[in-house]
Amino acid sequence: MLDAMDSPSPPRIIELPKITDQRGNLSYLNSAEHIPFELQRAYFVYDVPAGSVRGGHAHKSLHQLILAISGSFDVVVNDGSGEQTFSLNRPWRGLYVGPMIWRALENFSSGAVCLVLASRPYEEEDYIRDFGTYSVLRGNP
Ligand code: TYD
Numbered sequence: 306m307l308d309a310m311d312s313p314s315p316p317r318i319i320e321l322p323k324i325t326d327q328r329g330n331l332s333y334l335n336s337a338e339h340i341p342f343e344l345q346r347a348y349f350v351y352d353v354p355a356g357s358v359r360g361g362h363a364h365k366s367l368h369q370l371i372l373a374i375s376g377s378f379d380v381v382v383n384d385g386s387g388e389q390t391f392s393l394n395r396p397w398r399g400l401y402v403g404p405m406i407w408r409a410l411e412n413f414s415s416g417a418v419c420l421v422l423a424s425r426p427y428e429e430e431d432y433i434r435d436f437g438t439y440s441v442l443r444g445n446p
Pocket of ligand 1: 348359
C-alpha cells in the first residue's frame with residue numbers, strides 16, 4: 306500500500322465559510338467538516354521580522370492547516386519533485402499541508418499572524434529538518 310512516504314497528498318487550499326454582515330466578517334471551522342484531519346493542537350507565529358523564514362522542514366505524520374489570520378506570507382512547498390508557492394492573504398483561505406511535504410514560510414508582511422492547526426501534539430521526533438534526509442526518504446538520492 307502507498308503511504309505518505311511514497312505518495313504524499315498534494316498541498317491544497319481549503320476555503321472556510323465566511324459570514325459577512327455590517328458588523329464585520331466571521332469565519333469558522335468544524336474539524337469534521339472542513340479539515341481532513343482531527344484537530345489536536347493550534348499554534349501561532351507572529352512578530353516575524355522582515356526577511357525571516359519559518360518552517361524549513363517536513364513532518365513524517367503530521368497534518369496541518371496553515372492560515373494567514375492577519376496580513377500575508379508565502380508558503381513554499383516541495384514534494385521532493387518540485388516546488389510550488391502559495392500566497393496566503395485572506396483569513397478564510399488556508400493551506401492544507403500533509404505528511405512528507407517540505408515547507409518554508411517566508412515573505413511575511415508587517416503584522417502578519419500565522420495560525421497553524423495540527424493533527425498531533427508537538428513531537429520533535431516527527432520532524433525531518435534536513436532536506437537531504439527528506440530527499441532520501443522520498444526516494445531521491
Ligand atoms: P519550529 O517548529 O521549528 O518553528 P517553525 O516551524 O515555525 O519555524 O519550532 C520552534 C520552537 O518552538 C522549537 O524549539 C519547538 C517549539 N515548539 C513547541 O514547543 N511547541 C509547538 O507546538 C511548536 C510548533 C514549536
